[in-house]
Amino acid sequence: MSISDMNKRHSGKAGGKGMRKTVIVYLALSATAIAIDNIYALFGHGVRSASMSFMFLYPLLGGSLLYFLLGAIRPGMVSVKPYRLGYNLYNSGIATLTTGSFFKGILDIAGTASEYTKIFMLIGLAFAITGLVILIATAIRADKKSFPQAARGL
């Protein structure tokens, strides 16, 4: 690792870049969700479903907004363990919740229901909450690493 890399890592610039990429990917996913809803509406005889219309909120608020805030507050947490575990779990949760919402939308528009919607929501929430807890813990840990004296009350 070069000295400039070490400096970047210390200042959180490398982490900030990683977060920015995640924010952009989530924004693209939100746009895709909106596009899917509108394309589906073309074939739905004018029938819409709130579950499908608002599924873009999961990647937008749960994804882009959260990582934007984390990137702004703790850019250096990307390189702190276990960031990657929390990141993977949380993203899986958001993906499951979005897919579950899409699935419920399809069923709503068709006029039916399925027990699977609950399973999608339960698993999605479990992943998202677990991931979020780990991410928050990592953010706190990153804070202590950045300012060890402050963390020790010195």
Add this chain to the structure above:
Amino acid sequence: MRTETTFHPESRPFKSGVCRFLKFGAASLASAALDLTAFTLLLRAFPETAGGIFATTAIARVLSGICNFSINRGWVFRQSGNTKRQVLSYTLLFFAQMLASAQLVWALSALSVSTTVVKAGVDAALFLISYQIQNRWIFRNTAGKKGGTVFIILQRLAKPWRWAGIYAILLTAAFTLALLDAFVIPKAQIAVVEPPAASDIQMESPSQAETPSQTDQIGSESAFLGEEISAALPMEPVITATSYEDENIRIQIETVREHDTTYYVADVQVSDAAYLRTALAQNTFGRNIKDTTSEMASAHNAIFAVNGDYYGFRDKGYVLRNGILYRETVSDSDALLIDYHGNLSVIDQASATGDILQNAWQIFSFGPALVENGAVVVDESSEVSKSKSSNPRTAIGQISELHYIFIVSDGRTGESAGLSLLQLAQAFKERGAVLAYNLDGGGSSTMYFNGEVVNNPTNGRSEKEREVSDIVYIGYE
């Protein structure tokens, strides 16, 4: 110079891999047998209380776990390395597998599949996963490598896109399975309650007072008044393109052009409520069991038929057909009840009690009610769920005793826009209906008469008859 050939097991990886897997299966079976034996023997030593059974189960499991670990370590994977690491990893896997099995079986038991089948599937999948974990991590050759199993698992999954890739595949598979379950996979179910006893039913016609006995097969729509009706078969009905008449049934079909829509009105009079019948697709109650209205009508020699409420597309709402109660879950919509006298009434499903069900010959769960006590009860804003205002429609109404009216409208085409619920209700009221109820519409709407489909069924893209769960028909069988 002498050349030595060494036959190491790993020199033939496929064969040794299969052999190892078979050994793993045998070790698992031996452990399961030990678990069962220990449980049976220990059960005699502990009281048969909840705590005793729990203790017995736990001890048996731990014993079988120790046995399984020893066999796998020494015989299946032939490892002798870091015992402490292996014990710790195996213990973690042991509890994770138990927890995963219990949680997955619990979660998947919500599906209408046998719990035994679910448990077998879950345990088979966990067995394969467990083998992979033990083979690759717990009992792998760790010489020259550092870190524990959990560390290695996390390290491998932490590589960019690896987790995302695996999870995306799993999520896509789950989504596909859920869609197939909702729309494709047929699931037959049994009736909740058999037909009521003969003494409990008072039919309109004295000649038709017999009803199926309690010994009739559940789910069979066989023989409600079958023999009597067959005996009353007319010899020479008068049939035209738009009418049918014999001594028991009179049907007149009128085509109306109104509200930029073509709709079809069938005026039906019968001499007995038993001629107003229903049929299920493939004579089976269940989800995703479907047939077209015309095929079902033809199979029952129906003179006239319309699609029913498509009960099989939903999990809730009363379903009672030809006196057999198939489903008694309550949905939000009001239900249509046709009693043994052939009279229609709209009931609140939540208040459907034993007395109401006792007199029910048919119950449909769709709605809403269009006309009640001769007055229109829907307005311009009324709509089915999230449906748009104009659609193909199917509805049934009653003018007087044993005198009914069925309306099916075209829609979603350039020629016909479709009817709103208000327009449909007004059409019933204008024809003197005292009660009318909306059935499943859209692509399901179909009217069948004398072997032909009368309307133009369409899903909005192509003109094709949709397969549905059930029909309402007029006929003798």
